[in-house]
Amino acid sequence: MSFFEKIKSVNQQFILPMLNDGDFKMYIKREDQIHPIVSGNKFRKLKYNVQEAKGLKKNCLITFGGAYSNHLLATAYVGKNENLKTLAFVRGEELKNINYNSTLQKCNDFGMKLIFISREDYRKRNEIDYINYIKNKFKDSYIIPEGGTNEFGVLGCEEILSLEDSFFDVICCPVGSGGTIAGIINSSNDSHKVLGFSALKGSEINNVITKFTDKKNWKIFDDDIFGGYAKIDNRLVSFINNFFKNTGMILDPIYNSKMLFKIIKLIENNQWGFGKKILLINTGGLQSIKEMNNKLKKKGCEIIKY
Ligand SMILES: Cc1ncc(COP(=O)(O)O)c(C=O)c1O
Known part of the structure; x- marks a missing residue:
């Protein structure tokens, strides 16, 4: 049997204590659980x-x-x-x-x-x-x-969303080379808003995404990335560790944690006008934690051992 069976990952609800508004329904699609190395x-x-x-x-x-x-x-x-x-x-x-x-x-x-x-x-x-x-x-x-990220990569990413996900108003996804979000946009429905959170500063990512999709129901944020790709500070480390303590879920330091950090910031600053049923795609990448912790030794902090 091929390594690549048809896989559907689960949506796990989580509660953020800092969001007092009980109307928010937040879920994470556990693409990170697909495989320990070939995750998300x-x-x-x-x-x-x-x-x-x-x-x-x-x-x-x-x-x-x-x-x-x-x-x-x-x-x-x-x-x-x-x-x-x-x-x-x-x-x-x-x-x-x-x-x-x-x-x-x-x-x-x-x-x-x-x-x-x-x-x-x-x-x-x-x-x-x-x-x-x-x-x-x-x-x-x-x-x-x-x-x-090419046409076949995007095609595979079109299998991330499933029918039940039409429940959500907003789909949030971390962005690097743009292929993942392009697939998600292609398989989103017209009432979804797809938000991308880029790990890179000022990249030309919009141009890449439009090569793979004609849809217009998406928007990219590329600010607030802690100074650049793979940059990290004590605030982000505490955020990752607190999120783990509250939910039992660990987020990678390069993509997924920065995405959630930004989402919370937008909500807290009343800049979130996208709807309250929110699905985050957890794209995995946890293997980078070990590497990151080696770097963090100099800053006197570390991402929790999970
Ligand atoms: C864990 C993780 N999440 C998200 C991304 C971004 O995906 P894409 O490059 O398709 O935009 C990457 C990088 O490819 C990644 O390694």
């Missing part, structure tokens, strides 16, 4: 890409990612389980010594070949000439873009 959107984005690679009789998956990439790890794991070789172009030559990076160590353990490239070269990752160069060099390979 990674499972969704790889499903049809792997199907396509196999259909084309390719024997290797090639992809791109940075130091904490959940996508690289998921690709490495899936490749090992689906009998496909894996190769990744990693942003930053300084990461070559993988002893300091547990994500890359695990990728290596799953048999992924890692090629470290400069930030300058990494910027070419979507350019036709660069892709053609890779295709020529690594024949019989199937290239998955960074974050797994």
Whole structure:
């Protein structure tokens, strides 16, 4: 049986003590529980890409990612389980010594070949000439873009929402390369408002999303991200730890915790005009916590061991 069965994750209700207004109905879709390594959107984005690679009789998956990439790890794991070789172009030559990076160590353990490239070269990752160069060099390979965002990744993400989710007014989703939210927008209904919370400052993400969807029922927030991608401070650490104490759910420090932090801020500042039945998509990414805690040692705090 293929690793990729049809999976529907559960919606779990949670109560936020800081929101006194009892009318809010908040749920989290536990995409993080799909699999300990290929969690959340990674499972969704790889499903049809792997199907396509196999259909084309390719024997290797090639992809791109940075130091904490959940996508690289998921690709490495899936490749090992689906009998496909894996190769990744990693942003930053300084990461070559993988002893300091547990994500890359695990990728290596799953048999992924890692090629470290400069930030300058990494910027070419979507350019036709660069892709053609890779295709020529690594024949019989199937290239998955960074974050797994392409038409097949989006197609898989269209399976995140299900019929029962028409109950909700608002669907909230963290955003990186844009594929997850594009799939959610495509499968949302006309009464849904889809809100995206970008982990990156000032990215051109709206342009990416419009490549994959014609719908207009969405909006992206890209402010309030604690100074940038993967940046963190004591406030965010306390927020993650308190949320865990109150609900038993742990949120990753790069995407999902920043999304909920911003949602609460908007509600508390009376800037939330989107409806009170709210569904958050928990896209997983918990493996980044270990890495983050290593960084946090210097700041004298840590994300709770769950
Ligand atoms: C845990 C997690 N959540 C959300 C995202 C953002 O998804 P996308 O890149 O499809 O916008 C990512 C990155 O890909 C991720 O690793």
